[in-house]
Amino acid sequence: MKIGDVEVQVSIVAVAVFVIFAILLGAASIVSSNVRSQLIWLVPALVMLLVIPIALNYMSRRQYADIKPIYEREAKTVRVRLINESMVGKIVRIEGVVERVHFQFLNRPQYSVADRTGEISVKMFTSPDENVKVNDIVEVLGQVIRRYIVTGDPVINCVSIRKIKKS
Amino acid sequence: MADTPTYNPNQERPTEEMPDWRMELAVPLLSFGGALLAIVFWINGAPFDFRISILGCVFASWVLAYLAWIRPKKDIVALTTPIYSFIFIAVPTDIFSSVILQLLYAVSLTILLIRLKYRFGKPGTAVSLGKEMGGSLKTYIGQTRDSFSGISPETAHAAAIVFVRFAEGNYEDAAQGSRTAPADGGNSDPVIILAFRIIHEHSTLLSRSQPRPVTYLTFPEKDFPRLAKPPVAAHDEDMEFYSALDNALLILFSAAWNASERDRPHLLACQAFAQKLMSSK
Structure with a gap:
């Protein structure tokens, strides 16, 4: 995935966590009406499990890209x-x-x-x-x-x- | 040299505060002792808070963390066990769960202790902690004492500065220092002069990030007895080039140590680098 000029890579662990919780949430919302009523905040929370690692990866890669020319010059x-x-x-x-x-x-x-x-x-x-x-x-x-x-x-x-x- | 060895110079002497086997034994004794105490409280009915027995595991964690801290190679798992022991105290449990937890925790600490002993080496010694000279480096310094102790203090001081600057990666300073050093002291020992010239050549190349040149300086065969690592007869120019630098640096280290006592603290601080040069092939 590319955001601006930064190639963002999400770790397999973050994807696995998202998938596991998505399955759990899906199953729980089918069997429980209480969970279904809470989906309005559970779904955004689930999405955040993917958004936060993407944002962190974007920020770190952006910062590394910024300092790389300095390192190339000084190393x-x-x-x-x-x-x-x-x-x-x-x-x-x-x-x-x-x-x-x-x-x-x-x-x-x-x-x-x-x-x-x-x-x-x-x-x-x-x-x-x-x-x-x-x-x-x-x-x-x-x-x-x-x-x-x-x-x-x-x-x-x-x-x-x-x-x-x-x- | 002032500190004449009274023991095998290749054997590292432990520091005074170095723990013995009793400290290692304390880890299972304290943790399992605490668990045993918890079982006694459980069977007989404790007249006070039974969780006092958890302190055995807490103390054992601190001892284990200390044993991990004093090793040159650190074990992050063993170092963080005191944090887990606090979590252990903070969580209120019934006595059955507490006993089971303590037994499992004691087993974990013992496994970590065994892991620490076999995977993270021996505790730090005075040599590895940089407090005194030791190992094969000390032997080399002893062997070259007579030939280097007569050099002028200025040259010896210059040798110390060049070695320290090179170890720090300040190659421009090392090149500058090695270019001017032999003339400063009026030293006529050709081995030391050549060592300075070799370091000047390497420092200049390193400061410019340049590769090995086609022609480069090496020690002549007559100097081999004074080198820490006499070159082996192999047609490998890279290794010959690297070996010349190692020997030149070690010559300066020995010269500085033997003839400039005031620079010894600085040399001790860089001892790990010199030991690395000595032990490398």
Whole structure:
């Protein structure tokens, strides 16, 4: 779905929640007249289960699209081995192979990207522009953060991940 | 170096406050103890609020969260157990439900403790917490102490600055510092001068996001005994290029540590990066 120039992607979990509650509401309204009398606010509430994730996804993707040019301008290309705790806050660009992908179904994908010098976690807090899979060669733009904000190993808070072709 | 090792330098010494096995044992003891107390109250009829036994699970949750906190690799599930224990207290239940809940909670905490021990490593040590030097890095610093302790304090200080700036990702500053550093102290040790030149080359390339050039600086074979990671004879130019940088950075780290005592706190703060360079292939 496209809103303006932003491609919005709803997670499968949000769709599943909407479908389950729609079925429950449909069944309950058939068997109970009390539920039928409350449909005037139950149906909008049901719709909100889909609207809120769409709105959140739109806002986050819009914001990511806005800051991507800044990151492209400021990022330094580094090797994974050079990323360490002292670099927290730095904007970096890495190139590597995707070794693992987690939580893509939640629209909060977490990748494990490796180059010849090491491996690092790349976290994204919205859906990526491209469907990135294991073994894809990618370019990652992002900021070095700690895994749990104030503590933990350094990871990359990803603003952009895109597939690249390497000769 | 002032702190001559009196124990195996490759073995990390635990911090004084490091908990022992008794703290780990406290988790099941407190949680199951509380559940057992609840059963006793249930059978005999408690003369007071039976929910007092829930405190066993609350204390056990805090101990588990503490054990999770002191590990370098954090377990978010174990860290949040105190929150669940408060929810546990806040919800009023009858004694039967309370006993069942406490038993299930005690089992959950014990499983989380086992998970913490086997999946999230050992508690932090003085080395991993950056309080003291340790591991193979300490061994390397000890081995190179004699050859680097004679360098001038100015050069050693410059080495510390360049290392810290590079670790922070301030490559322009590192390039600038490594370009001027050898001349500052009048140091004539060719290995340190070459280390500065290699870091200058890499910092300049990194600051401009440029790839490996066709020709680049490396350490000659005569310097291999002084390198932390002598290059293996393989025709892999990328790895040779990366290895030259690792060795150059570690030389500066060792030189700074051995000859500039006032910079040690800054070097300790970047120790994790140096350890990473040491342990990488």
